[in-house]
């Protein structure tokens with residue numbers, strides 16, 4: 001059997017509660033294994049800890065207890081084997097679509113030409129290749145502006 005791409009073992013996440021006096025257990029003793037190439041959905045009611053669990057897998061949040069392994073190695077800090085699409089819109093609105101896609105590579109210190117080539121390749125792969133780099137941002141501006149200008 002191949003090594004798990006991600007394994008969470010008895011992971012718990014405890015936060016301060018709303019008044020800051022007590023503790024709130026968002027995730028308790030979660031165990032989950034994801035094989036390479038496996039498609040897994042985590043389903044549950046709002047507030048049950050899905051995003052918290054994903055944040056742990058992405059290395060954005062260290063669990064309060066339990067262990068996280070990526071391809072068999074304990075995860076320390078950011079999971080560089082993971083891509084993460086946030087639940088809410090998380091673009092930099094002042095950047096073009098291309099420079100949003102390049103941002104992660106840029107922050108990792110990759111040379112600009114290499115980042116741009118990779119970003120363009122991925123934009124193509126998700127069907128954005130034919131669009132101008134700033135089309136998405138223009139679209140968002142247009143969507144937000146239309147109601148203000150529309151007169152019934």
Ligand SMILES: Nc1ncnc2c1ncn2[C@@H]1O[C@H](COP(=O)(O)OP(=O)(O)OP(=O)(O)O)[C@@H](O)[C@H]1O
Nearest residue numbers: 015016024026045046047048049050051052053087
């Ligand atoms: N940093 C934090 N500090 C305190 N409480 C938090 C923190 N992050 C999450 N929580 C709480 O932990 C619980 C789980 O949150 P989480 O965002 O993981 O839920 P979810 O299952 O993703 O919900 P949704 O379906 O609404 O996205 C919620 O009650 C939330 O308020």
Ligand SMILES: [Mg+2]
Nearest residue numbers: 050051052087
């Ligand atoms: Mg969520």
